[in-house]
Amino acid sequence: MSEKIVFLNGEYLPVEQATVSVLDRGFLFGDGVYEVIPVFGLKPLRVDEHLQRLQNSLSRISMDNPYEVEEWKRIFDELLERNSGDDRAIYLQITRGAHPVRDLKIQPENQPTIFIMVLQVGAVNMSDLEKGIETVTIDDFRWHACDIKSISLVANVMLREQATQSGVVDAILIRDGYVTEGTASNLIMVKDGVLYTPPTSQHLLPGITRDLVLELAQENGVECEVRQIAEAELESADEIWLTSSTREIAPVIRLNGKDVADAKAGPVWKIMINIYQQYKQELRQA
Ligand SMILES: Cc1ncc(COP(=O)(O)O)c(C=O)c1O
Known part of the structure; x- marks a missing residue:
């Protein structure tokens, strides 16, 4: 399998087809948080701790967590299965999504942008x-x-x-x-x-x-x-x-x-x- 599959807002897509609005607050303001989780074989390292830190980051910026812990883990497993490799890392980022008007004020009705990809970091030499x-x-x-x-x-x-x-x-x-x-x-x-x-x-x-x-x-x-x-x-x-x-x-x-x-x-x-x-x-x- 050579195609790189990413997760964007609930869908698994080839990376070339994964696009985000230029009005996304992540792009305009850097308004979002991320995590990098190392993976060995198919096993993410300290995944609960990474998800807890993600929760802390989201709470600190007044964002809801879009998924429960088990749902996150299911998505990671699916993405790892769909991409080949051994020593890798899961990169995930959540931004506050796109809004038609460029305004710092948080729009609670906005849908977040949830993006996950597998980084081919390779084994540490x-x-x-x-x-x-x-x-x-x-x-x-x-x-x-x-x-x-x-x-x-x-x-x-x-x-x-x-x-x-x-x-x-x-x-x-x-x-x-x-x-x-x-x-x-x-x-x-x-x-x-x-x-x-x-x-x-x-x-x-x-x-x-x-x-x-x-x-x-x-x-x-x-x-x-x-x-x-x-x-x-x-x-x-x-x-x-x-x-x-x-x-x-x-x-x-x-x-x-x-x-x-x-x-x-x-x-x-x-x-x-x-x-x-x-x-x-x-x-x-x-
Ligand atoms: C500013 C900063 N401090 C510390 C770390 C180390 O964190 P971790 O061990 O969870 O990768 C990172 C990782 O990217 C970082 O960006």
Whole structure:
């Protein structure tokens, strides 16, 4: 099967036939939310947690959830069956739909636009991942609603571009002297064998991968502490990781031109990435 089938407003269609109005509030205002759910085999990872975060995002922007949890899962299964592939991701977005008049005011009678596609992300390549990524710190100028997985990503795009212009892969964002997250990832710092990550707040997205890594670490006897991380602490960190659904656990090997963990993926990362791969493998076979 080579044709890419997507879901749009209740229908399964070839991607070329899936079209949305130019008056859609997602297009005009970025008025919508999204989720990215990794899939291994036919098994979505932490699907209940992703759907709970979707519910939180929708509630935060005063939108009703168009489907019950079981209905979402049925649609995901159907879409995965209709598209080939192994290691993939489900991308879903819901916008507030089209209205004839361009007006910020919410029109409660509007039908949402519900779009889902399968991303062919491919398996994470361990030797590429192990090479690590170079980063810089950048002032986090985003809004006080970063806990919403909003499709309005222009600030994240600008921050990523600032990192690119500095010649590195990503930025570690700093608000008022403390770490928030990456441009599309959460941050975990390792010091003396303990994992540290900032608490969830309106200044960062509650990452599903972050939570999973913390959970797996604790199950395997690795100590974790959720607390604010001052920017200055990063300089003396033993290891720094960026976590996300698509990147999994990426070791940071340089920060602001200085080596982190001797510019190599660190020993705690090696333990955690193996545990994470094992978890994925079990999910695939479940
Ligand atoms: C801003 C931001 N923070 C954190 C994350 C990590 O979230 P997750 O682990 O659920 O993919 C993402 C993922 O896209 C993100 O965009």
